Amino acid sequence: MIVRLMGQQGQWRLDDALQAELNAIDAQLDADASAGDGGEFAAHLAAMHELIRTKGSLVGEDEFLPSDAFVPPLDISLDELRTLLSSDGLIPG
Amino acid sequence: MLKRISAIFQAKANRALDNLEDPREMLDLSYEKQVNMLRDVKRGIVEVTAARRRLELQAEELRSQLPKFDAQAMQALKVGREDLARVALERKSATQAQVDGFDAQVAQLKTEQDQLIVAEQRLQAKVDAFRTKKEVMKAQYTAAKATVRVGEAVTGLSEEMTDMGYAIQRAEDKTAQLKSRGSAIHELIESGVLDDSLDGSTPLDRELEALGRAANIDADLKRLRAQIITVEKPAQLEAPKEGGA
Numbered sequence: 001m002i003v004r005l006m007g008q009q010g011q012w013r014l015d016d017a018l019q020a021e022l023n024a025i026d027a028q029l030d031a032d033a034s035a036g037d038g039g040e041f042a043a044h045l046a047a048m049h050e051l052i053r054t055k056g057s058l059v060g061e062d063e064f065l066p067s068d069a070f071v072p073p074l075d076i077s078l079d080e081l082r083t084l085l086s087s088d089g090l091i092p093g
Numbered sequence: 094m095l096k097r098i099s100a101i102f103q104a105k106a107n108r109a110l111d112n113l114e115d116p117r118e119m120l121d122l123s124y125e126k127q128v129n130m131l132r133d134v135k136r137g138i139v140e141v142t143a144a145r146r147r148l149e150l151q152a153e154e155l156r157s158q159l160p161k162f163d164a165q166a167m168q169a170l171k172v173g174r175e176d177l178a179r180v181a182l183e184r185k186s187a188t189q190a191q192v193d194g195f196d197a198q199v200a201q202l203k204t205e206q207d208q209l210i211v212a213e214q215r216l217q218a219k220v221d222a223f224r225t226k227k228e229v230m231k232a233q234y235t236a237a238k239a240t241v242r243v244g245e246a247v248t249g250l251s252e253e254m255t256d257m258g259y260a261i262q263r264a265e266d267k268t269a270q271l272k273s274r275g276s277a278i279h280e281l282i283e284s285g286v287l288d289d290s291l292d293g294s295t296p297l298d299r300e301l302e303a304l305g306r307a308a309n310i311d312a313d314l315k316r317l318r319a320q321i322i323t324v325e326k327p328a329q330l331e332a333p334k335e336g337g338a
Binding site for chain 2: 006065070073080085
């Protein structure tokens, strides 16, 4: 499984066995975002980044692979997240 | 959440893949497109860096305004108005905190922009590597297998560029937010330190202003007296004693 840490933090190769763990944190992130709890959201997002960085390996620069999942940047605010999710027109490129 | 974000990225990548029958053509077009986008990326980084430099200058300028509050407090103390001196110093403290926070955010922005420059160099290397890779893929081309691999490679590079665009956009947004914040602090200082204007000021502001004017008048009087003493020293020194006697 290939996961991209957005904001130019690279693409990471992860063992598929980690999928359940990632999904669990993802569910928490969804709940935090719905509840509007910025503090909890930031904590869970940091946990997700940490998991990916410690358990994954960085994809090489000469490899060109599509990612299976995209993780928002560590310092994203809930407002920014809403903008990111509201329209694909907001990401340039 | 991850799924929704992935869908956004994939929709973008798929648009890049549409309308192309021959994967070899897709490789060339994709490469050209990424080279153009890389040029935009470089320009974007130059722009946010210039904007951040302006913020650094603004931070310095704001900091240079802080002694005005001290001068105001000093004037108040000279005429025994500790209450007003306290008001001026409280304003200084509040403004100082704002300026410190602003400085810290501008410094943070610099760190992030330095990272963008590193990322841009990495992206340049990646686009160069793609150029080599696409030629290899074209040479090894067999229609059935190639389509999938080409699709993956093109998507991978397109994704990289999209993410870079996103990172630059965030840097631009943060820079713009800090610019507004700097202007707000500037206004705070302008309204706290009263130089010329009395518009919309509170009674305390007016008192501080009046003190400032009184101090200026005192200073002027002192200066004028000193001039008189210099010019007509003997006569002026004698005059008050004669009057008093």
